[in-house]
Amino acid sequence: MARRNVLITGCSSGIGLALAVKMAKDEQKRFKVYATMRNLAKKEPLEEAAGDRLGKTLEIKQLDVCDELSIKACVNSIPDRRIDVLVSNAGMGLIGPIECQTIEEMKTVMDTNFFGLVRLLKEILPDMKKRKSGHIVIISSVMGIQGILFNDVYAASKFAVEGFCESLAIQALKFKLQLSLIEPGPVVTEFERKVFEDGMKMDLSAADAETAEMFTNIYLKNYKQIFQSLGQSAEDVAEHTVKIILAENPPFRHQTNTLYTPMTTLKYADPNGDLPIDIFYKMVFQHDKIFSASLNFIKLLRWRSRKSFDLGKPSQ
Template sequence: NQKVVLITGCSSGIGLALAARIAKDEKKRFMVYATMRNVGKAELLVEAAGRTLGRTLEIKQLDVCSEESIKACVDSLPERRVDILISNAGMGLIGPIECQTIDEMKTVMDTNFFGLVRLLKEILPDMKKRKRGHIVVISSVMGIQGILFNDVYAASKFAVEGFCESLAVQALRFSLNISLIEPGPVITEFERKVYEEGLKTDLSKADKVTADMFTNIYLKNYNQIFETLGQTAEDVAEHTHKIITMDNPPFRHQTNTLYTPMTTLKYADPNGDLPIETFYKMVFEHDKVFNASLNFLKLLRWRSRKSFTLEKDKST
């Protein structure tokens, strides 16, 4: 009666933490197929999995950019059954768009967006037939709100969110669940890789103001944002474990309450100017940060009152 969980991108970060956490479920409710593009990189997962390896966790090859690889992996599962799909594999890209090639941008879209589409083309028809299944997508707060110099990455996550929002209506007809997990900054390889690539950006194609904004404002504050707001991969895994054990899992779930006031700005202003102006002030008008922070606190209080009301509504 174990549920079969297939997770992508398990050689590091959130995917690795997720695979280990779910395989170690106290009630042994899950059989985890932890997949990765290159199984030669399984060392850390093997270590984290410990005694669950070969019991509630198995490692398999899967490249989300290859339809053949996805099909081969799903075909290798008993009855091709996947009860819970966790689409986690992804990559980032930062910098001014004039310094990035279209090919680099396409790789991000191909991995983050079409990676999910390929998985669902292979797995969704079976889920529909069985009228059972939960699709969990590791999106990001950048799936609902753009961030300076993350233009293409945010676009890839917006694509994921639009795709899932459209599909969710159809899924309901087949009693399937879809959940978007939206972490804020998470301290993983991702963050380090993105930062190091960012440092290597050839800024010769950018004007002076843009290059300066990227180097002296964005990159300079990058690590600090992760230090003050950052969560661990294990934290995100804990949230996701909770979501897959719920009877009625939510469509959206943010894992970082510290970040929530930022995304709330978007819904607080139908004109859409509030988040853009707030980010602008945070980045360029340091003396106004105090006022911006004050607005955050007000919103935070408003938000907690609202979520309290929602909790109360649920219980009645």
């Protein structure tokens, strides 16, 4: 198998960094990774993680998904502009009551998460069509399937990505291209920590007292517990993504977290859409103690599973 050129966006941390390193360190050397980021001043963690693969199977390049000229310059710097696998990973989050968010903040999320993907494809898709080969992989989210409390704008950006890709996938088939949406649930990364910290610092004065109380004492209070109970690591998501890239017939959608699958299944169980909304409402406002206890139980089971696995390793 010929080595595939892989361009990944958003590689300064989190899923992008983990994926770039994993593919660059592939034992069979099946990939040449172009790991990109908006700000090259943040490249040191990637350089350290890449180790001796840097300059060999991994190159770091500047790319800002919100800047068409930056995208073109990056693609032009790749030999023959050949990108066999595009991984659209760059993104940003936003949580909180919409009354406390500016329209400019909302536009920035949409510009990065949705239009960032569109800009990439406008530059890269025509070359893939000419070659009639290529795999477009988008790091989406389960929130592209089902909205979550106080994630209104972020969910909207991911819904936009999912709808856009559903339409594009039909055309892609005609050109023998593959398109896959990777849909993680909670992932414990610097991305999520920053979103949480920004939420903690949010000025809630524009919201009514009940909404502010709901965001502070229900959403933020449970945020860390949800990630501790259901969260995956960036490396885990990267492993799922590599398997999809290597698959002979990769699926259009792939959820990386089986613990979260029952939540998204609710969306398809009721065509009217009432079931998931009703269940989430009851979980949050009527059965919050049971919900909290369930998260603690899941966390305990996962901890015991990891402990059992660790104890099973041979001693050094």
